[in-house]
Amino acid sequence: MSAPERGFNFGLASLLLAVPLIAAYMGEPYYLTLATRIAILSIAAVGLNFALGLGGLVSFGHAAYFGLGGYAAGILANHALKGQAILDWPFELGGTTFMPTIWLVAVFAAGLAAFLIGLLSLRTTGVYFIMITLAFAQMLYYFAVSWPAYGGEDGLPVYVRNSFPGLNTLDPVQFFLISYAVLLIALALFSLLRNSNFGVALRASRQNPGRVASLGIEVFRLRLAAFVLSGAITGLAGALYADLNRFVSPQMLSWHMSGEIMVFIILGGAGRLFGPVAGAVLYIILEQSLGEVSDYWQIFLGLLLLCVVLYARGGLIGAVLDRRLG
Amino acid sequence: MSAILFAEQILNGLQLGVMLFLMAAGLTLVFGVMGLINLAHGSLYMIGAFACAGVATATGSFWLGLLSGLAAAAAAGAIVEITVIRRLYRRDHLDQVLATFALILVFSEGTRWIFGSFPLYLNPPELLLGTVVLPGGIEYPKFRLAIIVAGLAVAAGLFWLIGRTTLGIRIRAGECDREMIAALGVNIGILYTLVFALGAGLAGLAGAMVGSIQSVQVGMGEPVLILAFVVIVIGGIGSVEGAFVASILVGLADTLGRFLFPVLFGAFMDASSATSIGSALASMLIYLLMAVVLVFRPRGLFGNVGA
Numbered sequence: 257m258s259a260p261e262r263g264f265n266f267g268l269a270s271l272l273l274a275v276p277l278i279a280a281y282m283g284e285p286y287y288l289t290l291a292t293r294i295a296i297l298s299i300a301a302v303g304l305n306f307a308l309g310l311g312g313l314v315s316f317g318h319a320a321y322f323g324l325g326g327y328a329a330g331i332l333a334n335h336a337l338k339g340q341a342i343l344d345w346p347f348e349l350g351g352t353t354f355m356p357t358i359w360l361v362a363v364f365a366a367g368l369a370a371f372l373i374g375l376l377s378l379r380t381t382g383v384y385f386i387m388i389t390l391a392f393a394q395m396l397y398y399f400a401v402s403w404p405a406y407g408g409e410d411g412l413p414v415y416v417r418n419s420f421p422g423l424n425t426l427d428p429v430q431f432f433l434i435s436y437a438v439l440l441i442a443l444a445l446f447s448l449l450r451n452s453n454f455g456v457a458l459r460a461s462r463q464n465p466g467r468v469a470s471l472g473i474e475v476f477r478l479r480l481a482a483f484v485l486s487g488a489i490t491g492l493a494g495a496l497y498a499d500l501n502r503f504v505s506p507q508m509l510s511w512h513m514s515g516e517i518m519v520f521i522i523l524g525g526a527g528r529l530f531g532p533v534a535g536a537v538l539y540i541i542l543e544q545s546l547g548e549v550s551d552y553w554q555i556f557l558g559l560l561l562l563c564v565v566l567y568a569r570g571g572l573i574g575a576v577l578d579r580r581l582g
Numbered sequence: 583m584s585a586i587l588f589a590e591q592i593l594n595g596l597q598l599g600v601m602l603f604l605m606a607a608g609l610t611l612v613f614g615v616m617g618l619i620n621l622a623h624g625s626l627y628m629i630g631a632f633a634c635a636g637v638a639t640a641t642g643s644f645w646l647g648l649l650s651g652l653a654a655a656a657a658a659g660a661i662v663e664i665t666v667i668r669r670l671y672r673r674d675h676l677d678q679v680l681a682t683f684a685l686i687l688v689f690s691e692g693t694r695w696i697f698g699s700f701p702l703y704l705n706p707p708e709l710l711l712g713t714v715v716l717p718g719g720i721e722y723p724k725f726r727l728a729i730i731v732a733g734l735a736v737a738a739g740l741f742w743l744i745g746r747t748t749l750g751i752r753i754r755a756g757e758c759d760r761e762m763i764a765a766l767g768v769n770i771g772i773l774y775t776l777v778f779a780l781g782a783g784l785a786g787l788a789g790a791m792v793g794s795i796q797s798v799q800v801g802m803g804e805p806v807l808i809l810a811f812v813v814i815v816i817g818g819i820g821s822v823e824g825a826f827v828a829s830i831l832v833g834l835a836d837t838l839g840r841f842l843f844p845v846l847f848g849a850f851m852d853a854s855s856a857t858s859i860g861s862a863l864a865s866m867l868i869y870l871l872m873a874v875v876l877v878f879r880p881r882g883l884f885g886n887v888g889a
Contacts, residue, residue, distance in 0.1 A: 272619075308676075312675050314679065315676060316679060375736070377876075379876060379877075379880045380876065380880050380881075381677060381817060383613065383619045383675050384613050384815060384819065384880070384881070386619060386675060386679060386887065387619075387812075387814070388810040388815060388872070388876065389813050389816065390811060391806065391808065391811055391812050391869055391872060392869060392873075394808050394869070394871075395865075395866050395869035398865035399862055399865060399866055400864065401864045401865075402858070402861050402865050403858065404858050405858075425821050441637045451630070489826065511804065515683045518679070518683075519583045519680065519683070522676070522680050523642050526676070549718055552691045552692075552695050553691075553695065554688075554691040555687065555689045555691040555692055555695070557684075557687055558684040558685065558686070558687030558688035558691070559688060561680065561683070561684035561687070562666065562681055562684040562685070564670055565593065565681040565684065566666070566681065568623070
């Protein structure tokens with residue numbers, strides 16, 4: 257990572273922390289919610305960046321893991337609040353509103369799904385892989401829509417925000433700080449892994465899988481590991497997102513969600529540490545400001561995205577840094 | 583469950599299958615010839631449906647509507663190809679996915695802008711209202727039967743076009759080696775625009791025909807697009823024959839699954855939970871079918887194994 261990029265990352269991280277806190281202090285809590293949303297969606301995109309940025313695995317179905325994490329949180333909290341057990345047999349299993357437990361379940365559920373889906377879809381590459389990951393995510397989406405036990409199409413409300421020891425999660429500032437801390441941890445993990453043996457092999461397998469295989473590394477297992485990790489982190493973001501909205505719906509599993517998560521990465525710059533964060537910030541600010549100008553803001557968003565893809569290939573970070581250097 | 587009801591479901595499955603083929607044929611041709619993954623194909627389907635509904639309501643003629651659905655989608659396809667898609671052929675799939683995702687946003691919101699958020703409804707032409715009695719005493723709506731016949735006819739026409747005409751030879755040659763046919767004097771730019779417009783027109787035709795069965799609304803293209811993806815993954819990307827076989831397979835599996843699963847589960851559980859579990863599983867059936875095909879043939883049923 258170049259020095260200017262490090263500076264950019266530090267500036268972005270500080271702004272994302274400082275602006276909402278200052279806004280909240282000045283009596284504008286709306287920006288705090290917005291920043292929490294940005295932080296959580298950034299975590300989801302950092303998750304996808306493991307597969308897409310490092311491994312070159314263009315998964316168009318990450319909404320599946322995001323939604324599974326969300327449903328894990330929603331279902332556990334829902335059972336806990338109603339006092340019903342999830343399972344009576346073979347052992348009794350109740351719900352919980354304890355955030356760390358929920359996160360663990362979300363990470364495990366999303367990771368397991370990523371393992372099963374990866375096992376099948378990583379047999380293919382290229383355009384097959386894109387379509388298959390999309391199709392499996394849609395499968396879960398339709399399942400959630402037609403399965404009435406947890407709200408079906410109407411979604412599942414989570415009446416009270418889940419608890420974290422020592423903190424009041426209903427306080428927007430504290431919930432923002434939790435999300436922000438998780439984002440920093442996810443980024444630290446990304447940064448560590450990118451330069452580890454695993455990350456180097458993964459990045460090499462993106463460029464030339466044959467050569468990596470000839471070095472005695474099994475590319476399939478390498479990719480599967482990256483895919484599972486990627487899904488698990490996106491699942492954690494889903495659990496937080498459910499807590500933010502106090503609501504889970506099949507919308508979290510929809511392919512628009514997958515598209516958005518992917519757009520964050522490309523807007524910011526694929527494979528870059530802070531690419532997903534920069535993209536999420538830009539996207540959500542655009543969404544908000546264009547939404548105020550016109551009801552049909554998605555047209556402008558679409559045109560803008562088109563311009564980025566056609567003319568600004570390094571994403572936001574690439575555009576900013578290249579101008580500085582050049 | 584009577585045999586007649588079952589036969590009706592098979593016909594419904596066939597109808598879904600031929601519609602899917604009209605969608606999948608364009609997708610698979612565009613991928614086979616130009617190597618492009620086009621998410622905005624569902625938007626062209628939507629454009630066909632809206633143009634058909636708009637013109638049919640204005641003029642009172644369904645047939646004029648059908649024709650303008652096809653024409654509008656083909657024209658939109660040609661315009662998009664020339665302005666945007668053309669720049670994407672040499673890009674990687676990630677760029678193609680994003681650019682066509684952006685196109686969906688533009689198309690969907692643009693349509694909402696013009697036609698509003700409320701769904702439109704379209705009546706079938708009078709000629710095709712009512713039902714027809716098929717051999718074996720099966721009563722079936724004339725319009726749905728007409729869709730099956732029209733879809734099969736278009737499929738036959740497409741196979742003739744690709745297999746027997748000069749344009750078809752050029753398309754197939756383009757799949758094999760684009761530099762070579764360009765060197766032989768074929769204007770590859772025009773060929774690509776034609777192929778894209780052809781696929782768009784087929785999608786528009788599908789949208790225009792379905793508009794009389796379902797409501798015409800923004801976002802109607804996406805569910806069909808994803809089914810069409812499943813179809814071309816099962817059939818083998820780039821293969822029109824594969825798309826045909828897989829379309830019928832997916833159409834039948836989906837329709838019969840939704841019909842049979844609740845009945846099947848009803849045999850050993852109470853009716854309401856049988857319906858919910860049955861329909862939830864039925865909605866997953868075609869994806870499971872896709873998974874099974876992929877395990878045995880990762881490049882689809884008709885895919886080129888060596889490629």
